[in-house]
């Protein structure tokens with residue numbers, strides 16, 4: 463059962479510095495066919511101490527490091543709220559086409575009509591999926607989408623003579639970026655508790671609906687993986703009080719092509735292309751957090767956006783929405799991600815996206831059903847694409863982190879830990895639609911075995927992981943006393959200090 467592939471059990475390879483041999487080279491430069499010219503002194507350093515190595519030493523070193531990593535392409539990655547789904551490889555091929563990869567952001571729009579067509583197509587698709595009047599691809603992360611939307615809300619209130627509206631309601635299950643974005647946009651974040659069913663407490667929302675209300679940030683499904691059952695009432699309360707409803711669209715994997723947030727009354731929402739639309743994220747690639755907006759906020763969207771006029775020449779051009787809050791990123795964001803997301807949406811079509819959403823929900827409910835006897839689910843109702851259980855099996859004193867570290871010995875990436883904050887020892891599990899039943903079963907078996915160990919052999923958990931290149935780390939020390947260069951860590955004897 464335990465994953466003991468050799469790459470996990472061999473000792474760490476010697477560092478490149480330890481392998482260095484004076485005079486060894488990885489490449490031989492061709493003889494210069496131009497006259498020698500001295501390099502500027504300031505750039506020549508005799509003391510840089512770089513290792514001297516052959517090409518195969520370098521290749522093996524980095525390949526080996528890459529194999530110590532874990533990603534969606536190496537194993538099951540049920541990291542809740544992150545949607546770590548399969549990233550189709552055809553999207554990589556498309557993003558690498560020279561016509562996309564080799565263009566320059568300062569090129570004249572007439573020479574990059576294909577790229578603009580893709581951007582326009584993606585804007586249109588996100589409008590359709592979200593039920594919005596307009597979309598902007600500017601924000602380069604979900605968190606930046608949040609900030610951007612709140613700046614739009616602020617600008618709109620100011621235009622209406624409502625600049626005194628300074629409060630944003632943020633549910634206690636919200637992602638940490640929500641209150642941070644509210645603060646960065648110049649608002650006060652007001653925490654709203656959850657009720658016994660894991661919904662936003664509607665009475666608390668009602669009580670906070672006064673003339674200082676700027677808006678609410680709603681994640682639906684929320685980070686408990688639950689559909690906000692009274693979303694209609696919340697939207698109505700907030701709108702009646704003169705506020706806007708911001709949608710955190712990070713969890714759109716459960717709703718895509720099933721529910722249009724704009725039709726639920728969401729005024730503006732970010733999409734995470736690197737979650738819902740299968741573009742790589744984490745170490746695998748940069749993010750993208752486009753916004754969709756309803757009619758009341760559309761003109762405040764950041765620009766440039768791409769407009770299409772079939773009668774004009776060129777047909778696609780950049781434009782700035784009427785009352786745009788301006789740019790949020792240099793040029794046009796992480797363009798390669800836009801190509802990948804567009805390819806994904808077009809390859810699946812509405813029916814495929816809908817099937818994916820349904821399968822994501824089915825898989826999460828299957829795992830919830832298999833695990834909840836050992837890992838209690840405090841808000842236990844039909845979940846969407848993820849669920850949150852307690853990482854403390856009955857009769858044990860295990861902690862979520864122990865369960866997670868032990869899971870690594872079975873070759874699985876741990877779920878999200880200790881979030882949302884309202885579930886003790888939270889384990890937030892999101893299997894996604896792209897896993898087979900065999901994988902889900904293997905994960906469930908591992909989790910159930912770990913629960914038994916938590917009672918019978920708790921030290922096995924406390925000391926885990928056992929099969930990884932590096933065992934349990936002191937994560938607090940690692941964060942507080944960061945060593946960011948190789949040389950700073952190395953004493954004169956070459957030992958890591």
Ligand SMILES: *Cc1c(COP(=O)(O)O)cnc(C)c1O
Pocket residue numbers: 543544603604605606636637639681685710712713734749750751
């Ligand atoms: C991931 C996530 C975000 C932030 O998105 P980034 O792209 O990581 O900045 C916001 N809210 C929720 C619920 C998320 O899961």
